[in-house]
Amino acid sequence: MKLAIVDDEAAERAALRAVIREYDAMHRLDMVTEEFSGGEGLLAAFHPYAFSVIFLDIYMDGLSGIETARKIREQDDETALVFLTTSEEHRPDAFSVFATDYLVKPCSRDAVFRVLDHLLRQHTKQEKQLLFTADRREYSLSLSDIASLEADGNYLLITTVNGKQYRARMPLREAEALLDNRFLRIIKGVTVNMDYVLQMNDTSCTMCTGMVLPMRSRNGKEIRQQWLNYKFVKIRQKQGTDLRL
Numbered sequence: 001m002k003l004a005i006v007d008d009e010a011a012e013r014a015a016l017r018a019v020i021r022e023y024d025a026m027h028r029l030d031m032v033t034e035e036f037s038g039g040e041g042l043l044a045a046f047h048p049y050a051f052s053v054i055f056l057d058i059y060m061d062g063l064s065g066i067e068t069a070r071k072i073r074e075q076d077d078e079t080a081l082v083f084l085t086t087s088e089e090h091r092p093d094a095f096s097v098f099a100t101d102y103l104v105k106p107c108s109r110d111a112v113f114r115v116l117d118h119l120l121r122q123h124t125k126q127e128k129q130l131l132f133t134a135d136r137r138e139y140s141l142s143l144s145d146i147a148s149l150e151a152d153g154n155y156l157l158i159t160t161v162n163g164k165q166y167r168a169r170m171p172l173r174e175a176e177a178l179l180d181n182r183f184l185r186i187i188k189g190v191t192v193n194m195d196y197v198l199q200m201n202d203t204s205c206t207m208c209t210g211m212v213l214p215m216r217s218r219n220g221k222e223i224r225q226q227w228l229n230y231k232f233v234k235i236r237q238k239q240g241t242d243l244r245l
Contacts, residue, residue: 001119001145002032002050002162006042006068007057007084012105013037016055016084019112027120032162039068048076049161049196049208053100053119058085069097080119130178132158132168139166143182147196147209149175151189161196163209182230186215186223194231200224 003020007013013035024031034051036042038060054072058065069081080100084107101115129140141160150157151172158166158175168175176183176191185191186205190213199206202220205213215223 001029001052002034004034004036004042004051004054004056006036006039006054006060006065008037008060009057010037012057012084016107016112019107019109020116022109023113023116029120030162030164039063039065039071042068043071046072046075047198047208049079051079052161053080053082055082055084057105058083059087066097069099073097080122082115128178128180130158130175132156132166132170132175134158134166134168139168141166143180143193144195146193147207148190148192148211148213149183150191150213159207159209159211161208184223184226184230186213190214194227195234197227200227 005013005016005020007016017033017035020031020033023029034045036045039056040062042054042056043063056065056069060068063071065083065085069083072079072081077098081097082101082103083099084103084105086105100119103111103115128143130143130146131138131140133139141158145160145162146158147161148159149172150159152167154169154171156168156170156172156175158168160166172189172191176185179191182194183191184194186200192205192207192213196208197205198208200215200220201224203215203217205215207213
């Protein structure tokens with residue numbers, strides 16, 4: 001999981017980072033944390049699915065946390081937003097942008113752990129896992145953590161959303177049999193998670209990890225249309241969920 005901490009007070013960022021690291025060490029989650037001193041800095045680095053969780057201070061110089069969250073929601077409906085504030089005043093605004101939680105500073109260790117427990121349960125709930133061996137160790141990755149898979153001889157290069165790579169002793173066809181409909185083969189030996197595709201044209205596919213992967217030029221248009229169809233279905237599903245709420 002990749003997390004962001006956005007707060008204009010360095011001491012507050014450091015305190016929250018320490019609690020997250022403690023939680024990470026206890027659960028061995030390999031969390032990656034990035035810090036920003038304001039909403040402008042976060043937005044400059046942001047793209048859809050860049051982070052699993054964003055801890056966002058409401059009162060900041062420049063863009064407020066609420067304004068930053070609204071700009072995030074224009075691009076990404078799914079990233080978990082956890083607001084940090086010294087007041088309950090903006091709680092209604094926080095939930096208008098579908099915030100996951102709202103913590104009053106100074107955030108206690110127990111409160112942060114409670115939020116992380118909830119997010120971890122949501123992250124792993126009914127999530128299929130890909131089991132594989134790499135570097136003589138057994139690994140288990142949630143499918144939602146996998147951005148792409150590339151055949152490499154008798155091995156498989158697995159790239160996560162965080163940009164971490166594993167060289168697994170597994171043929172691509174065996175892995176593909178364990179995947180679901182979010183995964184699409186774009187060329188022989190390369191399969192991507194469509195949730196993390198930023199852009200496609202007839203010859204290349206740009207991922208949120210920054211990787212640019214080749215595509216079949218002969219039927220690139222058909223592959224791109226599959227991705228667009230998938231995105232359309234996801235949007236419709238999201239709209240249906242919002243209407244039920």
